[in-house]
Amino acid sequence: MASDIRVTVWNEFRHEQKNEQIAGIYPNGIHGAIAAHLSACEGITAGVATLDEPEHGLSDDVLGATDVMTWWGHMAHGEVADEIVEKVHRRVLEGMGLIVLHSAHFSKIFRKLMGTTCQLKWREAGEREVLWVTRPGHPIVQGIDDHFVLEHTEMYGEHFDIPEPDETVLISNFAGGEVFRSGVTFRRGAGKVFYFRPGHETFGIYHDANILRVLENAVRWAAPTGSMRFGCDMREMGWWEA
Amino acid sequence: MASDIRVTVWNEFRHEQKNEQIAGIYPNGIHGAIAAHLSACEGITAGVATLDEPEHGLSDDVLGATDVMTWWGHMAHGEVADEIVEKVHRRVLEGMGLIVLHSAHFSKIFRKLMGTTCQLKWREAGEREVLWVTRPGHPIVQGIDDHFVLEHTEMYGEHFDIPEPDETVLISNFAGGEVFRSGVTFRRGAGKVFYFRPGHETFGIYHDANILRVLENAVRWAAPTGSMRFGCDMREMGWWEA
Amino acid sequence: MASDIRVTVWNEFRHEQKNEQIAGIYPNGIHGAIAAHLSACEGITAGVATLDEPEHGLSDDVLGATDVMTWWGHMAHGEVADEIVEKVHRRVLEGMGLIVLHSAHFSKIFRKLMGTTCQLKWREAGEREVLWVTRPGHPIVQGIDDHFVLEHTEMYGEHFDIPEPDETVLISNFAGGEVFRSGVTFRRGAGKVFYFRPGHETFGIYHDANILRVLENAVRWAAPTGSMRFGCDMREMGWWEA
Amino acid sequence: MASDIRVTVWNEFRHEQKNEQIAGIYPNGIHGAIAAHLSACEGITAGVATLDEPEHGLSDDVLGATDVMTWWGHMAHGEVADEIVEKVHRRVLEGMGLIVLHSAHFSKIFRKLMGTTCQLKWREAGEREVLWVTRPGHPIVQGIDDHFVLEHTEMYGEHFDIPEPDETVLISNFAGGEVFRSGVTFRRGAGKVFYFRPGHETFGIYHDANILRVLENAVRWAAPTGSMRFGCDMREMGWWEA
Numbered sequence: 019m020a021s022d023i024r025v026t027v028w029n030e031f032r033h034e035q036k037n038e039q040i041a042g043i044y045p046n047g048i049h050g051a052i053a054a055h056l057s058a059c060e061g062i063t064a065g066v067a068t069l070d071e072p073e074h075g076l077s078d079d080v081l082g083a084t085d086v087m088t089w090w091g092h093m094a095h096g097e098v099a100d101e102i103v104e105k106v107h108r109r110v111l112e113g114m115g116l117i118v119l120h121s122a123h124f125s126k127i128f129r130k131l132m133g134t135t136c137q138l139k140w141r142e143a144g145e146r147e148v149l150w151v152t153r154p155g156h157p158i159v160q161g162i163d164d165h166f167v168l169e170h171t172e173m174y175g176e177h178f179d180i181p182e183p184d185e186t187v188l189i190s191n192f193a194g195g196e197v198f199r200s201g202v203t204f205r206r207g208a209g210k211v212f213y214f215r216p217g218h219e220t221f222g223i224y225h226d227a228n229i230l231r232v233l234e235n236a237v238r239w240a241a242p243t244g245s246m247r248f249g250c251d252m253r254e255m256g257w258w259e260a
Numbered sequence: 261m262a263s264d265i266r267v268t269v270w271n272e273f274r275h276e277q278k279n280e281q282i283a284g285i286y287p288n289g290i291h292g293a294i295a296a297h298l299s300a301c302e303g304i305t306a307g308v309a310t311l312d313e314p315e316h317g318l319s320d321d322v323l324g325a326t327d328v329m330t331w332w333g334h335m336a337h338g339e340v341a342d343e344i345v346e347k348v349h350r351r352v353l354e355g356m357g358l359i360v361l362h363s364a365h366f367s368k369i370f371r372k373l374m375g376t377t378c379q380l381k382w383r384e385a386g387e388r389e390v391l392w393v394t395r396p397g398h399p400i401v402q403g404i405d406d407h408f409v410l411e412h413t414e415m416y417g418e419h420f421d422i423p424e425p426d427e428t429v430l431i432s433n434f435a436g437g438e439v440f441r442s443g444v445t446f447r448r449g450a451g452k453v454f455y456f457r458p459g460h461e462t463f464g465i466y467h468d469a470n471i472l473r474v475l476e477n478a479v480r481w482a483a484p485t486g487s488m489r490f491g492c493d494m495r496e497m498g499w500w501e502a
Numbered sequence: 503m504a505s506d507i508r509v510t511v512w513n514e515f516r517h518e519q520k521n522e523q524i525a526g527i528y529p530n531g532i533h534g535a536i537a538a539h540l541s542a543c544e545g546i547t548a549g550v551a552t553l554d555e556p557e558h559g560l561s562d563d564v565l566g567a568t569d570v571m572t573w574w575g576h577m578a579h580g581e582v583a584d585e586i587v588e589k590v591h592r593r594v595l596e597g598m599g600l601i602v603l604h605s606a607h608f609s610k611i612f613r614k615l616m617g618t619t620c621q622l623k624w625r626e627a628g629e630r631e632v633l634w635v636t637r638p639g640h641p642i643v644q645g646i647d648d649h650f651v652l653e654h655t656e657m658y659g660e661h662f663d664i665p666e667p668d669e670t671v672l673i674s675n676f677a678g679g680e681v682f683r684s685g686v687t688f689r690r691g692a693g694k695v696f697y698f699r700p701g702h703e704t705f706g707i708y709h710d711a712n713i714l715r716v717l718e719n720a721v722r723w724a725a726p727t728g729s730m731r732f733g734c735d736m737r738e739m740g741w742w743e744a
Numbered sequence: 745m746a747s748d749i750r751v752t753v754w755n756e757f758r759h760e761q762k763n764e765q766i767a768g769i770y771p772n773g774i775h776g777a778i779a780a781h782l783s784a785c786e787g788i789t790a791g792v793a794t795l796d797e798p799e800h801g802l803s804d805d806v807l808g809a810t811d812v813m814t815w816w817g818h819m820a821h822g823e824v825a826d827e828i829v830e831k832v833h834r835r836v837l838e839g840m841g842l843i844v845l846h847s848a849h850f851s852k853i854f855r856k857l858m859g860t861t862c863q864l865k866w867r868e869a870g871e872r873e874v875l876w877v878t879r880p881g882h883p884i885v886q887g888i889d890d891h892f893v894l895e896h897t898e899m900y901g902e903h904f905d906i907p908e909p910d911e912t913v914l915i916s917n918f919a920g921g922e923v924f925r926s927g928v929t930f931r932r933g934a935g936k937v938f939y940f941r942p943g944h945e946t947f948g949i950y951h952d953a954n955i956l957r958v959l960e961n962a963v964r965w966a967a968p969t970g971s972m973r974f975g976c977d978m979r980e981m982g983w984w985e986a
Contacts, residue, residue, distance in 0.1 A: 111619060111663070113397050131617040134690050135595060135732065148921045150902040155355050155450025157485040164489070164903060176876040177890060179595070179691055179730065182911060184426070184666055185447075189902060189915060189923045195874045197915045197923050205427075206618050207663055208397025243399040246663065247406070248619065353861060353905070373859040376932050377837060377974065390679045392660040406661060418634040418673060419648060421837070421933055421972065424910055427666060431673060431681045437632045439673045439681050448860050449905055488905065490861065597881050639839050639934025641969040648973070668910070669931075689911075692881025728881040731890070 022063040023241045026084040027053040028075070030091040031068040033219045043222045048090050051224045052233065059234045069094060074102050081105055086115035086240045088233070089122045090217065103127050111207025112248070115240025117233070120217030123178070128213070131206050132180050139175035139196065144221070146193040147171045149200055149228075153187045157239045158201065158212065158232060166228040172218040174198045180213070188232075190215065201232070208246035212236045264305040265483045268326040269295040270317070272333040273310040275461045285464045290332050293466045294475065301476045311336060316344050323347055328357035328482045330475070331364045332459065345369050353449025354490070357482025359475070362459030365420070370455070373448050374422050381417035381438065386463070388435040389413045391442055391470075395429045399481045400443065400454065400474060408470040414460040416440045422455070430474075432457065443474070450488035454478045506547040507725045510568040511537040512559070514575040515552040517703045527706045532574050535708045536717065543718045553578060558586050565589055570599035570724045572717070573606045574701065587611050595691025596732070599724025601717070604701030607662070612697070615690050616664050623659035623680065628705070630677040631655045633684055633712075637671045641723045642685065642696065642716060650712040656702040658682045664697070672716075674699065685716070692730035696720045748789040749967045752810040753779040754801070756817040757794040759945045769948045774816050777950045778959065785960045795820060800828050807831055812841035812966045814959070815848045816943065829853050837933025838974070841966025843959070846943030849904075854939070857932050858906050865901035865922065870947070872919040873897045875926055875954075879913045883965045884927065884938065884958060892954040898944040900924045906939070914958075916941065927958070934972035938962045 029049035033040045044051050049066040056064035067075025069091070087106065091098070103126045110116050110131065118128045123136045147168045151159045175196030181204070188201030200215035214232060216223045223229055271291035275282045286293050291308040298306040309317025311333075329348065333340070345368045352358050352373065360370045365378045389410045393401045417438030423446070430443030442457035456474060458465045465471055513533035517524045528535050533550040540548035551559025553575070571590065575582070587610045594600050594615065602612045607620045631652045635643045659680030665688070672685030684699035698716060700707045707713055755775035759766045770777050775792040782790035793801025795817075813832065817824070829852045836842050836857065844854045849862045873894045877885045901922030907930070914927030926941035940958060942949045949955055 133615040133617045137732070146921075148923075150923050152902050152904070152925070153447070153908075154488040154903055155447075155452075155484065155486040160486045176878050176915060177730070177880055178878070181665065181688065181690060182668055182879075185908060186912065186925075189925075191917050191921050191923045193921075195872075195917050195919075197874075197876050197917045199878070199912075199915070204665065205395070205397075206665060210397075242397065244397040244402045246396040246661070248621070375857040375859045379974070388679075390681075392681050394660050394662070394683070395666075396661055418636050419638055419972070420636070423907065423930065423932060424637075424669060426908055428670065428683075431660060431683070433675050433679050433681045435679075437630075437675050437677075439632075439634050439675045441636070441670075441673070446907065448907060488903070490863070637931070638972040639931075639936075639968065639970040644970045689879070689881075694881075726881065727883040728886045730880040 022061055023237060024083055024085045025053070025056050025062060025064040025237055026076070026080060026087045027056070027064055027066045028087055028089050029066065029068050030094050031070065032094055033092065040219050043220070044224070048217075048219065048224060052088060055224075055230050056234065056237060062234070062237060069097060074098060076102050076106065078105070081109050084109070084114055085242055086117065086237050088117040088119060089125055089127060090119045091125045092121040092219065095125050098126055100126070103130060107131065110209035110211065111246055113208035113242035113245040115209060115237070115242065116211045117236050117240060118211065118213045120215060123213065131204070131211060134181060135179045138178045138198070139173075141173040141175075141194065142218070143173060143194065144170040145173055147173070147216070148191045149188050149216070150191065151187070152189050153185055156185065156187050158187050158203070158235045160235050161231055162228060168216060168221070168223065168226065170221050171216060171223065172221070174200075174215055208242070208244055210240045212240055264303050265479060266325055266327045267295070267298050267304060267306040267479055268318070268322060268329045269298070269306055269308045270329055270331050271308065271310050272336050273312065274335055282461050285462070286466070290459075290461065290466060294330060297466075297472050298476065298479060304476070304479060311339060316340060318344055318348065320347070323351050326351070326356055327484055328359065328479050330359040330361060331367055331369060332361045333367045334363040334461065337367050340368050342368070345372060349373065352451035352453065353488055355450035355484040355487040357451060357479070357484065358453045359478050359482060360453065360455045362457060365455065373446070373453060376423060377421045380420045380440070383415040383417075383436065384460070385415060385436065386412040387415055389415070389458070390433045391430050391458070392433065393429070394431050395427055398427065398429050400429050400445070400477045402477050403473055404470060410458060410463070410465065410468065413458060413463050413465065416442075416457055450484070450486055452482045454482060506545050507721060508567055508569045509537070509540050509546060509548040509721055510560070510564060510571045511540070511548055511550045512571055512573050513550065513552050514578050515554065516578055517576065524703050527704070528708070532701075532703065532708060536572060539708075539714050540718065540721060546718070546721060553581060558582060560586050560590065562589070565593050568593070568598055569726055570601065570721050572601040572603060573609055573611060574603045575609045576605040576703065579609050582610050584610070587614060591615065594693035594695065595730055597692035597726040597729040599693060599721070599726065600695045601720050601724060602695065602697045604699060607697065615688070615695060618665060619663045622662045622682070625657040625659075625678065626702070627657065627678065628654040629657055631657070631700070632675045633672050633700075634675065635671070636673050637669055640669065640671050642671050642687070642719045644719050645715055646712060652700060652705070652707065652710065654705050655700060655707065656705070658684075658699055692726070692728055694724045696724055748787055749963060750809055750811045751779070751782050751788060751790040751963055752802070752806060752813045753782070753790055753792045754813055754815050755792065755794050756820050757796065758820055759818065766945050769946070770950070774945065774950060778814060781950075781956050782960065782963060788960070788963060795823060800824060802828050802832065804831070807835050810835070810840055811968055812843065812963050814843040814845060815851055815853060816845045817851045818847040818945065821851050824852055826852070829856060833857065836935035836937065837972055839934035839968035839971040841963070841968065842935060842937045843962050843966060844937065844939045846941060849939065857930070857937060860907060861905045864904045864924070867899040867901075867920065868944070869899060869920065870896040871899055873899070873942070874917045875914050875942075876917065877913070878915050879911055882911065882913050884913050884929070884961045886961050887957055888954060894942060894947070894949065894952065896947050897942060897949065898947070900926075900941055934968070934970055936966045938966055
């Protein structure tokens with residue numbers, strides 16, 4: 019009866035084309051892996067969009083038909099056009115959910131939504147990460163135990179320069195001694211935003227059952243439950259430039 | 261496919277039996293009016309419980325089978341038995357949703373969950389209240405315009421002594437000059453708590469379409485999405501008394 | 503022993519030069535009135551800077567020597583140069599306090615820090631505003647009663663499109679029926695941000711004793727208590743552009 | 745010119761009397777060590793109070809003359825009289841700062857203020873803890889580097905059942921794989937509350953320079969900056985029992 023949640027899985031899609039090892043892990047790209055999983059979930063329909071398509075695959079039609087967007091980027095944040103970032107930003111404020119993955123903490127859209135540098139510490143040593151649930155009962159960790167483990171992963175460490183999150187859902191312990199707020203939520207306008215740390219391109223993270231469960235949960239949580247009006251009269255007053 | 265949300269509508273049920281005018285407004289009690297509305301909503305099944313029943317109608321069986329509880333009380337907060345309050349408290353921490361209505365800001369269960377006095381200013385003058393949505397897109401105000409009006413209502417004014425809410429969803433303007441945070445959410449353990457201000461017994465508030473819509477939305481929002489484990493070993497250590 | 507808090511009072515300074523009535527209210531500009539008051543407070547030294555000065559009066563030397571900045575703007579937000587906004591933004595993240603006044607809700611710097619539109623409703627009818635303290639004991643309302651009144655003011659109404667504030671300190675009631683979160687705090691990086699609603703250019707708001715007390719309190723509250731490091735290595739990786 | 749911050753260091757003071765090793769670490773008790781340090785800080789005067797004194801050392805006169813209280817307890821939470829807890833609770837709501845140390849997460853006063861179980865995981869293995877600053881610029885971590893280390897400590901692990909903190913200032917990594925929100929703030933009424941995790945009785949934590957710096961900072965941060973009125977008329981209405 020309720021219609022499907024329409025997801026657009028956005029990916030930079032560069033590593034997979036440049037690096038054979040990564041292409042081996044994600045033969046259809048990171049976006050392909052995520053979209054295939056989400057589309058197999060009941061009540062979710064997922065499409066994909068990538069950087070090198072026209073308008074990065076994010077035409078007005080695609081944006082207008084997207085309930086929740088997931089965003090993965092790493093080496094080419096600077097190539098994302100500002101006008102597309104503005105459009106995605108506006109859609110989030112209107113109510114579209116946004117799930118920001120891993121190195122997309124440095125994406126233009128996330129930094130624009132946060133208003134901070136979003137910088138962090140990192141180290142690529144394939145070390146062990148334990149993710150602890152700090153908010154049991156939150157829909158994003160439904161079906162997840164009190165913790166789960168990634169045996170080989172890139173380290174991200176605090177201080178993570180974000181505003182105080184609305185909700186801190188997951189915190190990671192790294193074998194090297196660091197900690198990180200790995201699952202945090204924010205509301206901006208009518209849109210729900212979830213940042214989810216794991217996802218390095220060389221470690222096959224998006225084949226992990228717990229990661230996929232969190233992604234599915236996050237999509238359901240981020241789906242719009244209403245919208246915000248934009249005050250067009252403000253534009254006429256010259257106060258407001260998009 | 262998903263099973264119904266099971267609601268228990270709890271009411272002190274004294275005013276309606278003592279005062280003919282109030283009995284005229286709520287012939288089946290405030291609980292009857294709320295439960296009738298909720299039961300008519302798709303996917304919700306509502307039962308009732310009242311103060312003067314054995315265990316206030318909240319036996320272990322009833323509590324265990326409740327997903328969301330609504331609580332209305334006013335003149336007899338002190339008559340609610342502490343052991344029942346403890347049980348309701350524990351169920352909230354385990355994941356049961358709790359919707360606290362109007363004068364139940366002073367109920368034992370709400371004060372226990374907040375850790376503050378929950379005091380406020382008030383005046384009973386039947387004045388005009390305008391409730392403004394401060395968080396468009398929140399599921400609790402789905403289908404509600406940017407504001408709605410109650411023509412005749414009791415005034416509640418700030419300072420409302422609660423912890424900083426997780427989310428402030430509605431703020432009221434009163435004709436006499438006061439303001440009030442009329443819709444606020446909190447998470448305690450795995451349970452979601454919503455305080456909703458309107459509901460004075462003499463003004464027929466629970467027949468208002470906007471009020472009923474917010475109640476239905478709040479029930480759906482507060483339904484459990486997971487649970488929290490209690491650490492029984494702590495009791496054995498003598499650290500913890502219920 | 504502790505050195506003075508160094509404040510820079512920034513003002514657009516256009517209304518005062520174009521409109522005789524406003525010039526009569528603020529013969530030295532809004533910045534002059536605010537700076538004169540703050541400089542008279544023990545332990546505070548205030549300078550001024552305005553839009554039409556070179557670099558808007560905000561050279562690197564001025565910025566580096568500023569502990570807390572206040573910002574008033576209204577008709578010329580678009581004329582503030584983006585590179586100056588970037589520098590102020592960086593100083594806030596490093597720890598500089600920022601007090602955003604009235605119509606500066608639409609300033610580039612505030613919108614950049616918030617990540618939202620910062621839009622609101624408004625009406626210029628000289629109506630009565632009652633500001634209620636919703637967080638007694640907060641340093642920003644030290645010495646302020648439980649409420650105070652502005653007899654003639656411009657109305658700002660919800661929904662105010664900001665992220666959920668860290669702290670809601672003041673909420674306004676307007677005679678026309680609206681409400682507004684008039685005093686709200688945010689932390690961004692190591693910097694403290696306070697938005698304070700009153701301050702329309704035609705109503706002499708900055709001569710009001712309660713307003714001036716809140717401004718002084720806010721300066722003391724926003725003074726730096728530490729700093730955040732910027733990770734310059736990220737720039738080398740090409741991840742980060744200022 | 746400003747008068748001293750008056751601190752009362754409260755301690756259960758049982759371990760130190762029962763265990764020679766602990767007495768060797770804290771010859772004047774944990775309270776003695778903390779009070780000696782705080783009293784040596786400029787602008788702070790610290791007294792002590794312990795469980796086995798009459799009224800646990802917390803007479804009305806002592807409470808009325810206390811700006812900030814620190815609370816350490818472990819094995820005898822249940823022996824603290826409820827009426828004293830009520831009085832301390834009321835003083836916090838009125839504006840007294842409260843710093844809750846280590847195993848006092850299970851104290852009656854902390855659980856009453858939180859409204860949750862405050863349960864957590866723990867293990868006593870003398871393992872390594874790294875505490876990371878997650879909110880640089882916060883007054884509580886002034887003078888603290890981006891992290892500090894305790895070589896031998898008791899482990900506390902998530903999930904820590906507290907409400908979403910107002911501010912998360914420190915998060916710990918434990919060598920065994922856990923994480924913990926080790927420094928978190930809450931406001932209740934006009935009072936500021938800081939929970940600070942380290943402090944096990946056998947590890948000499950309160951001789952560590954970083955720990956002592958955080959304690960001094962926390963005292964300055966928690967000092968009252970205003971107060972909240974109690975509405976005595978509510979008592980007359982029979983709504984409110986202390």
